[in-house]
Amino acid sequence: MKIAIIGSGNVGGALAKKWIKSGHTVLVGARFPLSEKNLKLATEIGEDRFTSFTSAVKQCEVILISTPATATVEVVKSLGDTSGKIIIDAMNIVMGRGPEGYKHTTDAILDNTHTKDVVKCFNTTGFNNMQNPDYGNIALDLFVAGDSEKGKQAAILLAKDAGFAECYSIGGNDKFELMEQFAWFWINLAMFQGQGREIGFKLMKR
Numbered sequence: 001m002k003i004a005i006i007g008s009g010n011v012g013g014a015l016a017k018k019w020i021k022s023g024h025t026v027l028v029g030a031r032f033p034l035s036e037k038n039l040k041l042a043t044e045i046g047e048d049r050f051t052s053f054t055s056a057v058k059q060c061e062v063i064l065i066s067t068p069a070t071a072t073v074e075v076v077k078s079l080g081d082t083s084g085k086i087i088i089d090a091m092n093i094v095m096g097r098g099p100e101g102y103k104h105t106t107d108a109i110l111d112n113t114h115t116k117d118v119v120k121c122f123n124t125t126g127f128n129n130m131q132n133p134d135y136g137n138i139a140l141d142l143f144v145a146g147d148s149e150k151g152k153q154a155a156i157l158l159a160k161d162a163g164f165a166e167c168y169s170i171g172g173n174d175k176f177e178l179m180e181q182f183a184w185f186w187i188n189l190a191m192f193q194g195q196g197r198e199i200g201f202k203l204m205k206r
Contacts (some may be wrong), residue, residue: 004029004056006075010127011090013041015064015162019128020045022161028105029056052081062154066090067099072105076112086151090122092183106176119146120179121155121167125186129200130162138147139165140200145175168203
């Protein structure tokens with residue numbers, strides 16, 4: 001796949017490296033592509049992978065957004081034409097910090113873009129688990145929500161290519177808020193209940 005990652009922080013950087021290793025074409029969209037903030041990642045994956053938001057989106061079929069939630073509307077409006085593209089939302093509103101007037105970031109994306117192939121995934125665990133989803137001989141699972149079957153299938157494939165064992169659909173667009181609540185559950189355990197970041201979720205079956 002050709003993937004545009006919008007946001008070069010911990011989540012975007014971890015997934016960029018994983019997907020490049022899996023053979024995908026990855027571009028990183030940034031307001032200031034070779035700023036001091038981006039130099040470390042650029043030295044690891046190549047400066048030629050960094051470009052503007054619109055250039056990255058134009059060249060790719062899948063867009064992952066992993067910017068701060070407060071910038072959601074501004075970022076989405078700056079992507080250019082997203083018709084026919086898949087957008088994967090990896091963001092969360094935490095402690096009330098998000099796009100004004102929205103309960104979660106995914107509706108804010110849908111209201112400000114051309115495509116309806118928008119799903120939520122890669123938001124329910126820490127970036128450290130994207131760098132390494134293995135706990136002993138068990139790999140963690142991920143989850144995805146959205147009405148778009150095309151979007152969900154892309155997210156499931158990319159989750160597995162990042163090293164996760166499975167990526168389970170939990171429903172359609174009506175489950176976007178539940179996905180963010182699940183993310184808050186992980187954050188609460190890791191940060192506020194003292195469990196630390198090295199924890200993750202696995203769906204067990206009997």
